Amino acid sequence: MTKTNSNLVWHEASVSKQERHARHNHKGCVLWFTGLSGSGKSTLANALDRSLFDAGLSTYVLDGDNIRHGLNKDLGFSDRDRQENIRRIGEVAKLFVDAGTIVSTAFISPFQSDRDQARALLADGEFVEVYVKCPLEECERRDVKGLYKKARNGEIPQFTGISSPYEEPETPEITVDTSVQTVEESVEQIIGWLEKHHILTR
Ligand SMILES: Nc1ncnc2c1ncn2[C@@H]1O[C@H](COP(=O)(O)OS(=O)(=O)O)[C@@H](OP(=O)(O)O)[C@H]1O
Numbered sequence: 127m128t129k130t131n132s133n134l135v136w137h138e139a140s141v142s143k144q145e146r147h148a149r150h151n152h153k154g155c156v157l158w159f160t161g162l163s164g165s166g167k168s169t170l171a172n173a174l175d176r177s178l179f180d181a182g183l184s185t186y187v188l189d190g191d192n193i194r195h196g197l198n199k200d201l202g203f204s205d206r207d208r209q210e211n212i213r214r215i216g217e218v219a220k221l222f223v224d225a226g227t228i229v230s231t232a233f234i235s236p237f238q239s240d241r242d243q244a245r246a247l248l249a250d251g252e253f254v255e256v257y258v259k260c261p262l263e264e265c266e267r268r269d270v271k272g273l274y275k276k277a278r279n280g281e282i283p284q285f286t287g288i289s290s291p292y293e294e295p296e297t298p299e300i301t302v303d304t305s306v307q308t309v310e311e312s313v314e315q316i317i318g319w320l321e322k323h324h325i326l327t328r
């Protein structure tokens with residue numbers, strides 16, 4: 127890993143975060159969706175994004191399509207690579223928040239310490255951990271991509287929930303349970319939370 131260059135000097139931005147908030151009419155924040163494969167992270171992040179975007183807000187989704195196929199295509203699924211994956215995503219999410227965007231991230235992010243590290247990059251209130259709870263049996267029943275079957279057959283090593291750990295969030299801001307809630311109910315719950323915490327106004 128390269129060391130931080132001690133000769134780098136931070137350049138103050140000419141446009142402040144407050145000015146960006148005023149322009150967008152809302153604050154930036156990251157909605158950090160975490161959960162097992164197939165729990166519903168991408169479905170919920172995209173449904174929420176659709177709803178917020180349609181309401182005129184400045185939003186974006188970071189998920190495997192734009193990260194693991196691009197910026198992080200050099201990374202696999204060892205604990206170390208997952209840690210680096212989440213570290214980079216945390217840094218990218220921070221840039222979006224600085225730009226005043228409501229960014230939803232949809233990654234398993236199985237380790238509490240990595241999620242805490244992403245949280246630590248942001249100011250109080252800017253990191254909203256959303257635990258997408260769903261029993262392993264239900265994720266496996268859905269098996270959207272056929273990966274659980276492969277993992278059970280030993281074709282995919284280190285598969286989360288089967289042969290690699292998932293640490294449940296200790297104190298998430300929001301927990302949705304997709305085995306009992308509909309997509310619409312979960313999205314409403316998240317929007318309600320954002321309103322209650324003055325990130326959104328309706
Ligand atoms: N070994 C292993 N374990 C878990 N998942 C695997 C694995 N190999 C491939 N996949 C597919 O990659 C998606 C998870 O990538 P993430 O970047 O979210 O993972 S992590 O946060 O770094 O743990 C995950 O996507 P989602 O189903 O959307 O979660 C899988 O489709």
Ligand SMILES: Nc1ncnc2c1ncn2[C@@H]1O[C@H](COP(=O)(O)OP(=O)(O)O)[C@@H](O)[C@H]1O
Nearest residue numbers: 162163164165166167168169270304307308309
């Ligand atoms: N209540 C629900 N909330 C979210 N997804 C659900 C729900 N019920 C069923 N699903 C389905 O579960 C699957 C979740 O897949 P996905 O969103 O890709 O999960 P992840 O991103 O966590 O891997 C989708 O096929 C989705 O339609």
